[in-house]
Amino acid sequence: MEIVKPLVQLLAALLLAPLLPGVINRVKAFFAGRRGQPLLQLYYDLAKLLRKTPVYSRTTTWVFKAGPAIGLAALAAALLVMPFAGRPSALSFDGDFVYLIYLLGLARFCAVLAALDTGSAFEGMGASREMQFAVFSEPGFFLGLAALAAVTGQRSLGGMFGVLTGDSWRVAAPVLALLTASFFIALLAENSRVPADDPNTHLELTMIHEAMILDHSGPDLAYILYGAALKLWLFGSLIASMVLPSHSGAWARDAAMFLLVMLGVAAAVGVTESVMARLRLTKVPYMLITAFAFSALALIFQMGR
Amino acid sequence: MKVDHLSGFDFAATDLDPVLFFDTAASRLSAGGRALAYFAVPEGAAHRLVMAVGFDREGRIEVYSTAFSGPFRALTPSFPQVHLFEREIFEQAGMKPEGHPWLKPVRFNTAGATPGGAEYFTVHGSQVHEVAVGPVHAGVIEPGHFRFQCHGEKVFHLEIMLGYQHRGVEKRLAAGPDARSLHYAETLCGDASIGHGWAYCGAVEALCGVNVPPRAQALRGIMLELERLASHTGDLGALAGDAAFLPTASFNGRLRGDFLNMTALVCGNRFGRNMLRPGGVNFDLDPALIKEMKLRLADTYRDVETAVALLWETSSVTDRFEETGVVPKAAAEGIGLVGPAARASGVGIDTRRNFPSGPYEGFTMSVSGSGDVYSRAYVRWLEIQKSVELVDNWLDSLPAGPLAADCGPLRPDGAAVSLVEGWRGQICHFALTGPDGKFRHYKVVDPSFHNWQGLALALRNGEISDFPLCNKSFNLSYCGRDL
Numbered sequence: 001m002e003i004v005k006p007l008v009q010l011l012a013a014l015l016l017a018p019l020l021p022g023v024i025n026r027v028k029a030f031f032a033g034r035r036g037q038p039l040l041q042l043y044y045d046l047a048k049l050l051r052k053t054p055v056y057s058r059t060t061t062w063v064f065k066a067g068p069a070i071g072l073a074a075l076a077a078a079l080l081v082m083p084f085a086g087r088p089s090a091l092s093f094d095g096d097f098v099y100l101i102y103l104l105g106l107a108r109f110c111a112v113l114a115a116l117d118t119g120s121a122f123e124g125m126g127a128s129r130e131m132q133f134a135v136f137s138e139p140g141f142f143l144g145l146a147a148l149a150a151v152t153g154q155r156s157l158g159g160m161f162g163v164l165t166g167d168s169w170r171v172a173a174p175v176l177a178l179l180t181a182s183f184f185i186a187l188l189a190e191n192s193r194v195p196a197d198d199p200n201t202h203l204e205l206t207m208i209h210e211a212m213i214l215d216h217s218g219p220d221l222a223y224i225l226y227g228a229a230l231k232l233w234l235f236g237s238l239i240a241s242m243v244l245p246s247h248s249g250a251w252a253r254d255a256a257m258f259l260l261v262m263l264g265v266a267a268a269v270g271v272t273e274s275v276m277a278r279l280r281l282t283k284v285p286y287m288l289i290t291a292f293a294f295s296a297l298a299l300i301f302q303m304g305r
Numbered sequence: 306m307k308v309d310h311l312s313g314f315d316f317a318a319t320d321l322d323p324v325l326f327f328d329t330a331a332s333r334l335s336a337g338g339r340a341l342a343y344f345a346v347p348e349g350a351a352h353r354l355v356m357a358v359g360f361d362r363e364g365r366i367e368v369y370s371t372a373f374s375g376p377f378r379a380l381t382p383s384f385p386q387v388h389l390f391e392r393e394i395f396e397q398a399g400m401k402p403e404g405h406p407w408l409k410p411v412r413f414n415t416a417g418a419t420p421g422g423a424e425y426f427t428v429h430g431s432q433v434h435e436v437a438v439g440p441v442h443a444g445v446i447e448p449g450h451f452r453f454q455c456h457g458e459k460v461f462h463l464e465i466m467l468g469y470q471h472r473g474v475e476k477r478l479a480a481g482p483d484a485r486s487l488h489y490a491e492t493l494c495g496d497a498s499i500g501h502g503w504a505y506c507g508a509v510e511a512l513c514g515v516n517v518p519p520r521a522q523a524l525r526g527i528m529l530e531l532e533r534l535a536s537h538t539g540d541l542g543a544l545a546g547d548a549a550f551l552p553t554a555s556f557n558g559r560l561r562g563d564f565l566n567m568t569a570l571v572c573g574n575r576f577g578r579n580m581l582r583p584g585g586v587n588f589d590l591d592p593a594l595i596k597e598m599k600l601r602l603a604d605t606y607r608d609v610e611t612a613v614a615l616l617w618e619t620s621s622v623t624d625r626f627e628e629t630g631v632v633p634k635a636a637a638e639g640i641g642l643v644g645p646a647a648r649a650s651g652v653g654i655d656t657r658r659n660f661p662s663g664p665y666e667g668f669t670m671s672v673s674g675s676g677d678v679y680s681r682a683y684v685r686w687l688e689i690q691k692s693v694e695l696v697d698n699w700l701d702s703l704p705a706g707p708l709a710a711d712c713g714p715l716r717p718d719g720a721a722v723s724l725v726e727g728w729r730g731q732i733c734h735f736a737l738t739g740p741d742g743k744f745r746h747y748k749v750v751d752p753s754f755h756n757w758q759g760l761a762l763a764l765r766n767g768e769i770s771d772f773p774l775c776n777k778s779f780n781l782s783y784c785g786r787d788l
Contacts, residue, residue: 032555121436125769128457195621198549202443203773205436206547277621278549280629281458281770 005251009084014076016259017233018042018226020266024193027270042229046222054218060117067114068216068223071107075230078103082237083161085258086247092158097145100157101138104190104234107227108134115212122204126211129281133196133208136285137189140292144182147299151175164245172305175298180242182294187235187269189288191228194273196284206281236265308368308722310660313512316720316737319355319370326354326371327378333358333367334384339641339654341366341722341733343390345398346746348372352398355748357722357735361659366722379405386641389754412468412787420468421450428454428461436769440469447783455769463764463772465757470787478747482509482583482715490734491578494751494785499525499532499577500727501734501749501785507662507723508736509583512715517663519704521585526664527699528568528577528586530692533728535564537645537685537692538609540780544682545616547773548625556612563605567598585709595700602700606693613686626679630763630775633676640758644730645688646779648672649680656726664699678771681778715742727752729782751785 022039029036038044056065078100080091093099112130115123145157151172152160169176189196192209204211213224240261247254279287308314321329334340338358345352351374358367379402381388391402393411402408413420420440427435433456440448448469454462474493478486490505491498503525510517517525542557565575572580572588580586590598616622632642637650647654651673657665672687674680715738723734730752739745756779763775 028551032551033559034555121434124434125436125458194549201547201549201773203547204443205438205772206770273549274551275619276550277545277619277625279621280625281768283624 006084006088006090009087009255010079010090012255012259013079013082013084013233013237014230016262017229018046020232020236020262021229023263023266024270024273027267028274031271031274042225046226049217049222049225050219052218054216054220057118057215059119060215064114064117064215065220067110067117068220068227071110071114072223072227072230074103074107074110075227075234078107079230079234081157082234083158083241084237085251085254086161086164086241086245087251087254088162089158092156094155096156096158097149097160101142101145104231105134105138107231111212111224114216118215120215122207122211122214125205126208126214129208130212133189133284133288136288136292137186140182140288140295141186141190143292143299144179144186144295147175147295147302148179150299150302151179161241161245164241165247166245168245172302175301175305176242178294178298178301180239182291182298183235183239183242184268185287185291185294187232187239187265188272189284189291190235191232193269195276195279196287198278206278232266233262236262239265306368308366308720310364310366311507311511311662311721311723313514313716313719313721314368316370316718319368319720321369321371323371323373323377326356326369326373327380329369330356330358331380331383333369334380334386336360337362338367340384340387340390341724341731342735342748342750343387343394344735344746344748345373345394345400346370346737347398350374352400354394354400355735355737357733359660359724361654364659364661366660366724368720368722374400376401376403379403381405385639386755388640389758410468412471414468414471414473421466423466425452425466426454426462426464430456432456433461449783451772453764453769453772458768458770460764460767460769460772463761465761467757467783468787470784472784472788474788475747475749478505478749479744481744481747487582488578490749491576491581493749493788494753494782495576496536497532497727497729497732497751497782497785499528499580500725500732501751502577502581503529504723504725504727504732504734504749506581506583507725508721508734509712509715511721511723512719512736512738513583513712514716515584515710515712517585518706518708518710520589520706521708521710522663523699523703524571524586524588524590524708525581527696528571528580529725529727530696531564531568532577534689534692534696535561535568536728536780537689538564538613540777541613541616541682541685543777543780544626544678544774545622547777548622550616550619550622553612553615553622556608560605560609560612563601563608567601567605570594570598570601582709584712585707587708589708590700590703595703599697599700602693602696606689609689613689616682617686623679625774626682627677629678629771630767630778631675631677632759632763636762637676637759640762641755642730642759643752643755644726644728645684646681646756646759647730649674649684650676654731656724656731660724664695668695678774678778715744717742729753729780729785730756749788751782751788753781753783753786756781757786 026036081096083089112127115127154160197208244261306319341357341359343356355370436453438451440450450466452464491502539561546554568577569575634651657668720737725732733750735748737746760779
């Protein structure tokens with residue numbers, strides 16, 4: 001039974017991930033005084049896209065076709081090491097958080113290559129912006145995970161969140177709060193949410209992530225959209241595991257609480273998007289540097305503790 | 306020759322010797338005049354160049370003309386505000402303005418010319434790249450082509466190429482006046498139906514020598530200000546939408562509809578079509594309707610106030626708007642910006658104040674700004690407040706009397722200049738009649754004709770990702786410029 005649980009957890013993540021963008025959209029719609037699209041809209045979109053025949057421009061090569069598939073595979077593989085409700089993950093080894101970061105990097109690399117392969121000015125701009133912001137966002141995220149390893153004395157993600165309890169919050173609240181804030185900023189930036197990017201815009205000149213996927217269609221686009229949902233789940237579960245460290249011991253109860261907090265994280269993203277405007281592009285690095293500073297401060301506090 | 310706004314004059318009296326014409330034009334423009342219109346009218350085998358110059362501070366209009374053929378002296382090098390007029394003359398009359406720095410087609414309506422198939426200003430150098438946007442856009446907007454010369458995210462130069470919307474409206478209007486003329490005026494720029502409709506009626510009334518009854522004047526004013534309210538409200542929402550600020554974006558989208566519905570309540574059409582007619586208006590307000598209008602105006606304005614206040618109170622929005630897309634005052638004056646865009650750059654021109662007519666006698670309003678997106682947005686908000694005040698006052702004190710006066714035949718061999726402050730800025734209609742009392746030529750200058758160049762300047766040395774926001778802050782008309 002204990003062998004099955006991590007797999008059930010993984011399956012739940014794979015199945016429920018597309019629900020998060022739906023929750024965000026509904027929260028945004030509520031703030032805008034609209035009814036909003038169905039909660040399950042992304043599922044419908046994926047089902048529709050998977051049935052379509054992709055269209056490829058004559059200027060693209062195999063890189064363009066391979067990008068979405070490799071990107072999705074990398075994100076799905078990253079999900080393997082992500083703990084669920086403080087439970088052991090499907091795959092866990094020392095230093096697996098480095099593996100996680102490299103898989104995220106691989107997914108980004110594939111998306112950027114596929115975008116550049118089209119030769120379109122819009123996609124090139126999107127790719128350039130994506131890489132520029134990654135330079136600022138990755139160090140902060142990496143340092144944050146390193147600080148978490150220092151707080152918990154563990155070297156695997158499963159271990160870190162396994163030993164994180166309410167007691168850790170009592171003795172190291174400032175460190176953990178800083179890390180949660182840093183991860184939340186990373187979530188917004190990495191998942192192209194407001195204020196770093198605008199997932200709803202139709203204006204190519206302001207896009208980052210959206211501009212990179214303009215030419216993808218059919219199943220390729222479905223892979224990208226699904227991959228984006230998995231990435232959101234990944235970052236969301238990181239935050240959920242941070243703020244929900246208590247474990248009752250009952251698997252079903254923990255899992256239910258965890259899912260509830262995940263919905264809460266999605267709602268928090270929706271609220272953030274509803275109450276503030278998007279930053280101008282030149283100011284996005286400031287926000288990412290803030291996340292880096294939070295992580296660095298957390299590490300310093302931890303070393304002095 | 307000095308002429309009166311909205312009154313017909315003898316066109317022959319504007320004639321000058323060609324040398325004197327260009328000297329006079331140059332001296333009037335350098336004395337603070339603004340070219341309201343500058344165009345060529347066919348006259349036998351040759352052409353007649355006509356220029357209307359407006360002095361905003363004095364509220365003075367002067368018109369000069371000269372018979373001419375062949376190449377002429379370009380005024381653009383000294384007065385950039387006439388650059389598009391001279392390109393237009395070159396395209397329509399084939400007369401070359403000697404010394405014009407960028408002589409390319411305006412609307413590509415000559416044989417063999419296709420929009421987009423022209424030379425563009427390019428910047429060369431390592432890492433300089435070109436971004437082309439349009440004419441097919443991602444949103445439901447009109448077609449236009451935009452060429453950016455960029456270095457990374459920085460824009461060196463933006464060239465805007467339009468002409469895709471050319472329908473030949475001016476030519477069709479010149480065949481009038483007939484039953485369809487007013488319809489063409491109302492639809493030449495769809496969201497400024499009342500503005501252009503009024504300008505057309507003004508030109509015809511001036512040529513007939515008819516006085517519009519006060520009640521009709523006030524009703525026209527109400528409709529024009531409702532049009533302004535709807536557009537400004539919608540644009541503030543669209544600006545919020547481009548900054549990904551949801552609350553104002555969605556509320557203003559709905560509130561714009563409320564203002565349009567008030568227009569429809571009066572005349573049955575949300576854009577005010579068929580409200581006007583030469584000599585007056587077609588629809589009246591009875592006391593019950595006035596009461597309903599006042600109620601709706603107060604309700605809608607209260608909601609607009611709340612939704613728009615969020616813009617100025619949210620620091621992430623003001624930070625996004627401030628110092629984005631700056632058009633300095635000198636540049637705004639140089640290229641002859643009009644309307645809210647000019648006022649936001651500190652150029653205090655407003656047809657309602659400078660050339661008051663009808664209900665706008667005694668109109669005062671002063672707005673200013675630093676020329677950025679924030680100023681252009683804030684000017685819109687100030688104008689919303691003013692328009693609500695005007696409409697409310699007119700509803701309270703509608704003069705009694707008839708709705709329209711009868712227009713007789715048009716004065717032969719005459720001309721008239723009609724100016725209206727549409728919501729984008731000054732609309733100028735210049736009508737000329739022949740000996741038969743029919744139009745000989747009809748010239749329309751939409752505010753967008755002046756202001757597109759302002760958008761190009763706003764992007765200079767700016768960020769390419771700021772373009773949508775700058776574009777929305779001007780929100781110019783493609784079909785109004787392409788005619």
